[in-house]
Amino acid sequence: MIRKLAPYTRGYRKWILFAVLCSAGESVLELLLPQAMSDIVDIGIAQSDRTYIMFTGLRMVVLAILALACGVGAAALAARAAMGFGANLRQAEYEQVQRFSFSNIEHFSTASLITRLTNDVASTQMTLFMGTRICVRAPVMLITALVMALRISLKLSQVFLVVVPLLIIAVVIVIRYVGPFFMALQRSTDDVNLVVQEDLNAIRVVKSFVREDREKEKFAVRNSTLRDTAERAFGFVVLFMPVITLLMGGTIVALMWIGGHYVADGTMFSGDLMAFFTYATEILMSLMMVSMVMMILTRAIACAKRIIEVLEEQPEITDTAADSALQVENGEITFDHVYFKYHPTAEGWNLTDVSLHIPRGATVGILGGTGSAKTTLVSLIPRLYEVSKGAVYVGGHNVKDYTMEALRDGCAMVLQKNTLFSGTIADNLRWGNADATDEQLRQACAVACADEFIDQMPDGYDTHIEQGGTNVSGGQKQRLCIARAILRQPKILILDDSTSAVDTATDARIRQGLRSTLPGTTKLIIAQRITSVREADLIVVLDDGRISGCGTHEELMATNAIYREVYDSQQEGVSIDG
Ligand SMILES: Nc1ncnc2c1ncn2[C@@H]1O[C@H](COP(=O)(O)OP(=O)(O)OP(=O)(O)O)[C@@H](O)[C@H]1O
Ligand SMILES: [Mg+2]
Numbered sequence: 001m002i003r004k005l006a007p008y009t010r011g012y013r014k015w016i017l018f019a020v021l022c023s024a025g026e027s028v029l030e031l032l033l034p035q036a037m038s039d040i041v042d043i044g045i046a047q048s049d050r051t052y053i054m055f056t057g058l059r060m061v062v063l064a065i066l067a068l069a070c071g072v073g074a075a076a077l078a079a080r081a082a083m084g085f086g087a088n089l090r091q092a093e094y095e096q097v098q099r100f101s102f103s104n105i106e107h108f109s110t111a112s113l114i115t116r117l118t119n120d121v122a123s124t125q126m127t128l129f130m131g132t133r134i135c136v137r138a139p140v141m142l143i144t145a146l147v148m149a150l151r152i153s154l155k156l157s158q159v160f161l162v163v164v165p166l167l168i169i170a171v172v173i174v175i176r177y178v179g180p181f182f183m184a185l186q187r188s189t190d191d192v193n194l195v196v197q198e199d200l201n202a203i204r205v206v207k208s209f210v211r212e213d214r215e216k217e218k219f220a221v222r223n224s225t226l227r228d229t230a231e232r233a234f235g236f237v238v239l240f241m242p243v244i245t246l247l248m249g250g251t252i253v254a255l256m257w258i259g260g261h262y263v264a265d266g267t268m269f270s271g272d273l274m275a276f277f278t279y280a281t282e283i284l285m286s287l288m289m290v291s292m293v294m295m296i297l298t299r300a301i302a303c304a305k306r307i308i309e310v311l312e313e314q315p316e317i318t319d320t321a322a323d324s325a326l327q328v329e330n331g332e333i334t335f336d337h338v339y340f341k342y343h344p345t346a347e348g349w350n351l352t353d354v355s356l357h358i359p360r361g362a363t364v365g366i367l368g369g370t371g372s373a374k375t376t377l378v379s380l381i382p383r384l385y386e387v388s389k390g391a392v393y394v395g396g397h398n399v400k401d402y403t404m405e406a407l408r409d410g411c412a413m414v415l416q417k418n419t420l421f422s423g424t425i426a427d428n429l430r431w432g433n434a435d436a437t438d439e440q441l442r443q444a445c446a447v448a449c450a451d452e453f454i455d456q457m458p459d460g461y462d463t464h465i466e467q468g469g470t471n472v473s474g475g476q477k478q479r480l481c482i483a484r485a486i487l488r489q490p491k492i493l494i495l496d497d498s499t500s501a502v503d504t505a506t507d508a509r510i511r512q513g514l515r516s517t518l519p520g521t522t523k524l525i526i527a528q529r530i531t532s533v534r535e536a537d538l539i540v541v542l543d544d545g546r547i548s549g550c551g552t553h554e555e556l557m558a559t560n561a562i563y564r565e566v567y568d569s570q571q572e573g574v575s576i577d578g
Helices: 002-009 013-045 050-099 102-108 110-117 119-152 158-201 203-208 212-265 270-312 374-379 404-410 425-429 438-447 451-456 474-486 504-517 553-559 561-577
Strands: 333-340 351-358 363-368 389-394 411-414 492-496 522-526 538-543 546-551
Touching (some): 002 050, 002 270, 013 050, 013 119, 050 110, 050 119, 050 270, 102 110, 110 119, 110 158, 110 270, 119 158, 158 203, 158 212, 203 212, 351 374, 351 546, 374 492, 404 411, 411 474, 425 438, 425 474, 438 451, 438 504, 474 492, 474 504, 504 522, 538 553, 538 561, 546 553, 546 561
Parallel strands (some): 363 538, 411 492, 492 522
Antiparallel strands (some): 538 546
């Protein structure tokens, strides 16, 4: 694990080194203090030498100040290194998440990814901060004190042979049993984040359904689960403290008992016994520090594991087989016996044996009931998901042969659930093409029939869009998203139910505009209304993941029962309205 995380200390290793040196300096300086103290007693007081006492006292003050400076330095440097390490780790995780395909993200869930990027990183960096200091101080203290104690009395030191193994057993037990609790703790944090994230994103829905109380309850349940898990995890840790204290107390009692006998026997000086106590306390203190680190470490290990999971997740869709020079030349699309399912373990297919040929420049309508896999079908073209069996070809090449950038440059998809980002309208449109001129923006908006409402806004193209595009209407948002896609000048344009909130007349004008401005572009239009696809060159009717029919309006009317049924139901609607 350390090997996997070590690379992320890049740029901050020298600070870790300096922090370690400062900590070592601090410990050594502190160990010199008792020596000076005993010099005062043994030499200064014994010989009544006031100047010696004065100078030694002054030396002690200097030593203490130096130790303090080293301590502060160590803390500051360790903090700097730890924060840098955390930043590196977060950056690496974020970059990795950007490489993820949809199915990778669904595997972790967004909420869990957020915890892994924030909370988990914070815990690991905290461990690095505390660890660098204690990991140096504890061994230095332990070794020096042990050497001193052994020098005073080899016999009495045998007590440590009993105490130290006991302490090690206690630490091992804690690590074994507390580890899983900390894993559960991070999972509970995921759960809380999930509710917060979901509810805040959908706060309008929550309010419109007057669900605040229910949502509060839902949050309360998860929040108290988090509290209980934390109590259990830290309860174990707290339980560990009295055990340590007991061991320390026991050691002191044993030392007094055995040492007392030695003093009574005359085999040990009472002064030596006193000194032995001091060193024994130091040994136990350093062991306690080590066990504290171990405890922080158990949590950090749980967190680090979760971070490494993200870093090691294989992005499902990669460019490995791709030819970097290949660009999408034309918008011809072929589905060759395509099978697809979202979960490899699921029984049924989401798409079953789909074969389809779409010539370049064609306008294709895709119809089908909800859940008939229209969105799924088109998602395979820009390789948002990977086919399970069969192959998808774009411009005569398998989609896997293109780099993701080339493929997605060639296909613009207006997603069914689209979003705008906070920023001006122009900023949002330039997502489609960063170098677009104002004139190009205007043209694209004219085709998408977005110009009419943008011109009415007081700031026009500089109007600010709120996060998630909440200050424009549903239809306005859809039109902006279409304009954004048009700006890419793609070879393939996919509109997934993108005009559902636009009135029929505007819908027709948008289609007309697309035909005249993007004549060579293959256009795939998913729609609920037959009028939206009626004059398409080809209409594909999907039913439960299979192609039920394929042809022009007239052909389908003659041959396809589902199509006719949809047509009839929509005609009825028209006559009732009329
Ligand atoms: N990310 C996903 N993970 C798992 N299953 C999914 C996922 N997205 C869609 N599905 C399932 O795949 C099937 C087809 O869904 P799809 O979104 O393609 O339907 P659709 O035809 O676009 O429907 P709509 O008209 O409502 O948009 C549905 O049964 C749905 O439950
Ligand atoms: Mg859909």
